Amino acid sequence: MSRVSQPWPPVPVEPAEAHPKAPPAGTELGVHFGECFGCGDEVESGLHLRSRVGEGQTVHSKFTVTAAHQGAPGLAHGGLLACAFDEALGSTVGNLLRRPAVTGKLETDFRRPVPVGSTLYIATRLDGIAGRKIYVSADGHLDAEDGPIAVSARALFVVVGFEHFSNHGDPQALEKLAAAHEKAKRAREQREWEINP
Numbered sequence: 787m788s789r790v791s792q793p794w795p796p797v798p799v800e801p802a803e804a805h806p807k808a809p810p811a812g813t814e815l816g817v818h819f820g821e822c823f824g825c826g827d828e829v830e831s832g833l834h835l836r837s838r839v840g841e842g843q844t845v846h847s848k849f850t851v852t853a854a855h856q857g858a859p860g861l862a863h864g865g866l867l868a869c870a871f872d873e874a875l876g877s878t879v880g881n882l883l884r885r886p887a888v889t890g891k892l893e894t895d896f897r898r899p900v901p902v903g904s905t906l907y908i909a910t911r912l913d914g915i916a917g918r919k920i921y922v923s924a925d926g927h928l929d930a931e932d933g934p935i936a937v938s939a940r941a942l943f944v945v946v947g948f949e950h951f952s953n954h955g956d957p958q959a960l961e962k963l964a965a966a967h968e969k970a971k972r973a974r975e976q977r978e979w980e981i982n983p
């Protein structure tokens with residue numbers, strides 16, 4: 787089977803403009819939900835992926851592979867690597883475009899093994915938008931931002947209404963998330979007041 791993929795994005799797209807309120811380059815993106823397997827602090831064996839906004843509609847994420855993420859002995863499980871990309875790509879869409887969207891399609895190319903103990907540096911970019919369809923892609927570099935590419939991914943995210951989460955998700959978990967966001971917002975407002983009364 788050839789490694790040559792279909793053209794990307796697969797349909798004509800508009801350039802993806804970041805939302806006017808998108809966090810600027812250099813911003814460290816926090817945990818979006820404590821129980822998220824990709825980034826949550828409350829999931830001991832999770833990926834604990836951390837992300838920072840880069841220049842020109844990019845996001846830089848990283849996570850360190852632990853023994854909890856193994857497939858073959860001493861090597862990361864491919865499905866968990868795909869999870870890391872889903873998180874990094876989703877975080878890019880959510881933070882830069884500030885539109886609720888879910889993964890419709892996720893394609894991964896595994897180029898090199900990723901050993902336990904190594905850190906994957908994932909560089910994500912927005913590739914374009916066609917209606918509700920958002921195209922994003924990323925490269926995962928081994929052990930340094932300019933390290934060899936171990937995994938690449940590209941994905942289609944589809945914009946959804948908030949009812950996607952309220953109709954299909956867990957209402958209690960959504961309430962917990964809303965409360966955490968409200969607390970963070972109050973803390974931010976308090977900080978701004980202290981800095982600029």
Ligand SMILES: CCCCCCCC(=O)SCCNC(=O)CCNC(=O)[C@H](O)C(C)(C)COP(=O)(O)OP(=O)(O)OC[C@H]1O[C@@H](n2cnc3c(N)ncnc32)[C@H](O)[C@@H]1OP(=O)(O)O
Binds near residue numbers: 876
């Ligand atoms: C900060 C947050 C970080 C979070 C990171 C984690 C993100 C996630 O993992 S989200 C969870 C995983 N994803 C899901 O659970 C999604 C489940 N799927 C769904 O809910 C639906 O199928 C959904 C919403 C994607 C699309 O359904 P629906 O809203 O009915 O739209 P639908 O008309 O089918 O599709 C919209 C467009 O996308 C296209 N499309 C949808 N899926 C695909 C696909 N797999 N391949 C190609 N095209 C697709 C459709 O062809 C359609 O195109 P067009 O507008 O040109 O006709």
